[in-house]
Amino acid sequence: MKYVPQNFSKSIDSYQKAQQFIPGGVNSPVRAFKAVGGQPVFMEKGEGAFLYDIDGNRYVDYLGGWGSLILGHRHPRVILALEEALKKGTSFGTPTELETALAKEIVAAVPSIEMVRLVNSGTEATMSALRLARGYTGRNKIVKFEGCYHGHADFLLVKAGSGALTLGMPTSAGISPNIIAETIVVPYNDLITLNKVFTREGENIAAVIIEPVAGNMGVVLPQPGFLEGLRDLTRHYGALLIFDEVITGFRLAYGGAQEIYGIDPDLTCLGKIIGGGLPVGAYGGKCHIMEQVAPVGPVYQAGTLAGNPLAVAAGLATLRALKQPGIYDDLARKTKYIVSNLTCIIHEAKAEVTINHIGSMVTIFFTPVKVKDYQTACYSNTEKYARFFHRMLVQGIYLPPSQFETCFISLSHTEEQISQTIESFKKAIAFTGT
Numbered sequence: 001m002k003y004v005p006q007n008f009s010k011s012i013d014s015y016q017k018a019q020q021f022i023p024g025g026v027n028s029p030v031r032a033f034k035a036v037g038g039q040p041v042f043m044e045k046g047e048g049a050f051l052y053d054i055d056g057n058r059y060v061d062y063l064g065g066w067g068s069l070i071l072g073h074r075h076p077r078v079i080l081a082l083e084e085a086l087k088k089g090t091s092f093g094t095p096t097e098l099e100t101a102l103a104k105e106i107v108a109a110v111p112s113i114e115m116v117r118l119v120n121s122g123t124e125a126t127m128s129a130l131r132l133a134r135g136y137t138g139r140n141k142i143v144k145f146e147g148c149y150h151g152h153a154d155f156l157l158v159k160a161g162s163g164a165l166t167l168g169m170p171t172s173a174g175i176s177p178n179i180i181a182e183t184i185v186v187p188y189n190d191l192i193t194l195n196k197v198f199t200r201e202g203e204n205i206a207a208v209i210i211e212p213v214a215g216n217m218g219v220v221l222p223q224p225g226f227l228e229g230l231r232d233l234t235r236h237y238g239a240l241l242i243f244d245e246v247i248t249g250f251r252l253a254y255g256g257a258q259e260i261y262g263i264d265p266d267l268t269c270l271g272k273i274i275g276g277g278l279p280v281g282a283y284g285g286k287c288h289i290m291e292q293v294a295p296v297g298p299v300y301q302a303g304t305l306a307g308n309p310l311a312v313a314a315g316l317a318t319l320r321a322l323k324q325p326g327i328y329d330d331l332a333r334k335t336k337y338i339v340s341n342l343t344c345i346i347h348e349a350k351a352e353v354t355i356n357h358i359g360s361m362v363t364i365f366f367t368p369v370k371v372k373d374y375q376t377a378c379y380s381n382t383e384k385y386a387r388f389f390h391r392m393l394v395q396g397i398y399l400p401p402s403q404f405e406t407c408f409i410s411l412s413h414t415e416e417q418i419s420q421t422i423e424s425f426k427k428a429i430a431f432t433g434t
């Protein structure tokens with residue numbers, strides 16, 4: 001096993017082959033390293049906080065399955081639960097007791113959720129939650145925030161146009177302008193603009209969807225009063241407030257961001273951690289809203305593999321492991337240790353770098369500006385990030401392959417791995433330039 005990656009020849013070869021059969025060689029675009037240049041690394045296995053590629057290189061992993069693997073790779077409790085589930089079968093297409101157990105666990109954990117429906121991905125969760133919001137309110141418009149990602153449903157693939165109050169431009173080809181016209185995009189942390197939007201068309205707005213802590217433009221925290229203001233406005237106008245906690249659910253606290261900030265959303269979307277590394281999503285909220293979903297109510301939503309026994313077993317094992325006392329303190333302590341060390345290195349090097357962090361989520365922005373929304377995130381020097389990313393990679397540290405993503409610390413990261421990360425960071429910052 002080589003601890004400092006040197007040879008990527010098998011990855012290079014595999015990438016060539018993959019591109020013949022899969023568009024861009026990847027099943028999700030950001031995996032292709034377009035934002036940082038170079039060739040993606042093909043992984044073979046994970047163990048604890050380590051990833052191992054097909055050339056035999058080893059990395060300390062801060063991608064964490066895009067936030068799914070809060071316990072690290074192959075956690076013994078998750079593996080055991082999967083082995084037990086596997087003995088019984090992979091899919092029944094009928095209700096199972098395991099699904100009720102996971103739903104019960106989610107309801108007990110997340111303050112605002114009284115009932116929950118399991119789906120297969122975060123995208124399905126947000127898409128279904130918005131259908132439900134429209135069905136429940138009888139209104140059509142939705143509000144989202146610039147830089148927030150809620151999966152790839154058509155009406156959510158919008159970022160803001162030139163003016164904050166103009167209708168959004170789609171981020172993708174193949175989306176009907178009619179669909180986009182129902183989506184209003186507002187800058188994150190901007191209550192004034194949100195107020196104007198509601199004054200203008202509050203009666204037509206079915207829901208506001210938000211990442212209560214943004215993780216998809218890099219980590220951006222809600223400013224004091226922002227989430228409270230959002231709750232007040234939506235309540236006043238009878239629009240639903242949807243928290244997309246696909247990243248933050250069971251990540252920032254057992255009850256997610258809503259537990260930390262003390263906000264009571266109408267609906268919450270979950271994913272990532274609740275599948276323990278298998279494909280799962282969920283949406284839940286107040287009973288009187290959730291009971292609008294079929295078969296009880298008129299809002300249709302279904303899934304062949306929804307509540308899949310393997311995924312549910314892995315998710316349940318993960319949640320149970322996270323219930324032990326001190327887990328979130330431990331994650332926060334590790335993260336603070338890393339961040340304070342990196343901050344010292346940044347100061348010494350006089351590097352133009354800003355770190356945003358909360359709980360076990362961290363983004364290293366290559367800008368001296370305080371990042372509080374999408375616009376300020378975009379001040380980041382992405383070329384510097386690309387150089388930094390590759391310099392970390394060749395030192396055996398695997399970061400997300402884009403400036404606008406989140407690094408995840410897991411319970412499996414050891415002191416030794418963290419020290420290696422800090423050492424590597426020092427060299428990478430020196431190399432990247434200030």
Ligand SMILES: *Cc1c(COP(=O)(O)O)cnc(C)c1O
Pocket residue numbers: 120121122123124126149150151152211215216244245246247271272281
């Ligand atoms: C990852 C993510 C999604 C989409 O989840 P998928 O499982 O990739 O469909 C939605 N919202 C947020 C906040 C996410 O981070």
